Amino acid sequence: MQKPPQTHWLLYCRSGFEQDCAQEALRQAKQQKPIIGAEQPAIVAGSGYVVVALNEQKLSYRELIFTRQLIRLHRSIATLPERDRLTPILDAIATLPGNFGTLWLEAPDTNEGKLLSTFTRRFQPLLETALREQGRLQDDPRSTRLHIFFPDKTSVMIGSSDPHNSADAIMGIVRQSMPAEAPSRSTMKLAEAIEVFMDRSEQTRLLRQGMQxxxxxxxxGGWTWQLVRRGIRVIAVDNGPMKGALINHPLVQHLKQDGFKYAPRKAVDWLVCDMVEKPSRVSLLIGEWFVAGWCKHAIFNLKLPMKQRVAALDSALGGIRTRLDAEGINYRMIAKQLYHDREEVTVFLTKTKG
Ligand SMILES: C[S@@+](CC[C@H](N)C(=O)[O-])C[C@H]1O[C@@H](n2cnc3c(N)ncnc32)[C@H](O)[C@@H]1O
Structure with a gap:
């Protein structure tokens, strides 16, 4: 019997989460078809990326929590000559079919990877000019992107991504700047979640002045700050103190209560939750809020255990799905480990019409 063809995928992830990233991708693939004859995934702990080999299974970027970027890997060059890196890379690109809409030069999101940024910045215009002259690069953000990924200075991986099935940000990182008036760096987590999970029209529709x-x-108060700056009234529940501009803010009511016991007097539009607790406990709480009809939309954080993270997430998110399905509630739920997430993932859950 002929061996099925192998397709290699290059996935970027947060450093330290390579195992989770590969495990989740392989599981998604196996749910479509058994993987036959493909080599084991190449995982280097702390590298910030993994390579998985599949047959013809397709990976869906949106459903992969730990994958920052999803790239189809075409060529790898293990040793680039130091004097001329351009020629072998151009030769490898010449063997690929079609043209590309964008060129992204990338390196792992690790301390070693950061040291490569000066090199990639200098190399980018050289490669870009050469590809333009060959007519291989057209400025079209809707068509296939070409990724030139340098795991280190001497090797390169060449791949492509589909703009409809990948992150629309270099290195898969939707960067945020720290607003000077925000009381904590966590504010960037909610800002990123809003950018990643909602398109512009949804942001305008779901985050409106006068909402609760x-x-x-x-x-x-970093998350509360993101909401009040959009004109949303916030009941901020925490035994700890609010800081800076949020002390006595006209749109903020601070309640020193236990978040697990608090129930709103009237239904609100949004629930956001960043309590440091077991994912099983937070997911139960979120399920309760939606079943009781206390909110329409939620963004919440699930802190991950040290081990069996994929299993813990499965159980937490599966629990919410089972609960909402049993109640006949229609919803959309997306979870991602965002750039500003550490040992945690962020989830967006919104009620939808039938
Ligand atoms: C990671 S911090 C939240 C940071 C916040 N999102 C921000 O942007 O500034 C976690 C907070 O959860 C609070 N917390 C933990 N357990 C809680 C509970 N049962 N009820 C209310 N607050 C709780 C802690 O007091 C702490 O302030």
Whole structure:
């Protein structure tokens, strides 16, 4: 029997989460078809990326929690000559079919990877000019992107991504700047979640002035700040103190209560929750809020255990799905380990019409 063809995928992830990233991708593939004859995934702990070999299974970027970027890997060059890196890379690209809409030069999101940024910045215009002259690069953000990924200075992986099935950001990182007035760096987590999970029209529709929100585990107030700056009223629940501009803010009511016991008097539009608790406990709480009809939309954080992270997430998110399905509630739920997430992932859950 002929061996099925192998397709290699290059996935970027947070450093330290390579195992989880590969495990999740392989599981998604196996749910479509058994993987036959493909080599084991190449995992280097702490590298910030993994390579998985599949047959013809397709990976869906949106459903992969730990994958920052999804790239189909075409060529790898293990040793690039130091004097001329350009020629072998151009030769490898010449063997690929079609043209490309964008060129992204990337390196792992690790301390070693950061040292490569000066090199990639200098190399980018050289490669770009050469590819333009060959007519291989057209400025079209909707067509296939070409990724030139340098795991280190002497090797390169060449791949492509489909703009409809990948992150629309270099290195898969939707960067945020720290607003000077925000009381904590966590504010960037909610800002990123809003950018990643909602398109522009959804942001305008779902985050409107005059809406009401509850923030569980709100102190010192980074998430609350993101909401009030959009004109949303917030009930901030936390035994800890709110800081800076959020002390006595006209749109904020601070309640020193236990977030697991708090129930709103009236339904609100939004629930956001960043309490440091077991994912099983937080997911139960979120399920309760939706079943009780206390909110329409939620963004919440699930802190990950040290081990069996994929299993813990499966159980937490599966629990919410089972609960909402049993109640006949229609919803959309997306989970991602965002750039500003550490040992945690962020989830967006919204009620949808039938
Ligand atoms: C990671 S911090 C939240 C940071 C916040 N999102 C921000 O942007 O500034 C977690 C907060 O959850 C609060 N917390 C933990 N357990 C809680 C509970 N049962 N009820 C209310 N707050 C809780 C802690 O007091 C702490 O302030």
């Amino acid at each position: 929100a509850v923030d569980l585990g709100a102190a010192p």
